[in-house]
Amino acid sequence: MGTNISSSSSIQPGNWSFILGAKVPHRVRVFAWRVCRGILPTLSNLHRRKCQVMDICPCCEMHAESDMHILLECDMARQIWSLSDLPWGIIAGWHGSAEAWIRHVAFSLDSVDYQLFLVIACLGMKIQSASSSSTTWNPPPNGVVKVNFDGAMLSNMCGVVAAREAIELVAHGGWQDVILEGDCAQVISKLRNPCTDSSLISSVVYDIKLLCSCFHSVSFSHVMRTGNRVAHTLARLATFSLEGSVDHPASIIPILVAEYSAVA
Numbered sequence: 001m002g003t004n005i006s007s008s009s010s011i012q013p014g015n016w017s018f019i020l021g022a023k024v025p026h027r028v029r030v031f032a033w034r035v036c037r038g039i040l041p042t043l044s045n046l047h048r049r050k051c052q053v054m055d056i057c058p059c060c061e062m063h064a065e066s067d068m069h070i071l072l073e074c075d076m077a078r079q080i081w082s083l084s085d086l087p088w089g090i091i092a093g094w095h096g097s098a099e100a101w102i103r104h105v106a107f108s109l110d111s112v113d114y115q116l117f118l119v120i121a122c123l124g125m126k127i128q129s130a131s132s133s134s135t136t137w138n139p140p141p142n143g144v145v146k147v148n149f150d151g152a153m154l155s156n157m158c159g160v161v162a163a164r165e166a167i168e169l170v171a172h173g174g175w176q177d178v179i180l181e182g183d184c185a186q187v188i189s190k191l192r193n194p195c196t197d198s199s200l201i202s203s204v205v206y207d208i209k210l211l212c213s214c215f216h217s218v219s220f221s222h223v224m225r226t227g228n229r230v231a232h233t234l235a236r237l238a239t240f241s242l243e244g245s246v247d248h249p250a251s252i253i254p255i256l257v258a259e260y261s262a263v264a
């Protein structure tokens, strides 16, 4: 069956040569490692780590966003795999853990196809994350409150501080089921990630996660700038105000009406 890194010894537990020996970009090896360790920032993993999030897949909105769902089982993932010439029978012919799946494919494909498999899996997940970002504002489900935030400045620190203020506002309002939405992809990614990081904004991210623990459920949603116009406009107006804040300015009403009309 397999050759080189796909040798039968590579499927033995504790032997990580099927990842370490793969001739793929470093970030793809890191991705494969995270899959095998079960630390992908999927909604199901966040849920398992006691984060109060709704774990429904944002792509199909039908199943929990588990590792294997986002990598293989979601319709979006299947469409991505169908674009490759890799043998679907091997890719889909395993029903078990994500680590066992990768070991199975490493053993079953030759080196070149296996490396292509890793790259597609990594890119596929990025595509799914990007495609689940809406370009328009959408209302939350019944009983859930959505709060949009924007830092006005193109910096992660501004974005994450705005996110903390937004979640504090929701906490004071007494709402229990919350969607926190913004257009800063890196901030949303860090909020979704169950691991702590050492970036400059990590302490604020930690504050937000701590605040989120008091809600019944919280999810973090990325929206494109075009779907975050009200929050963006308010943030810009606040930047230019002497008080650093604005209170229901009339200039956002046309934007509100346009966004509401688009979804009504």
Ligand SMILES: [Zn+2]
Binding pocket: 057, 058, 059, 060, 061, 062, 063, 069, 074, 075, 076
């Ligand atoms: Zn799905």
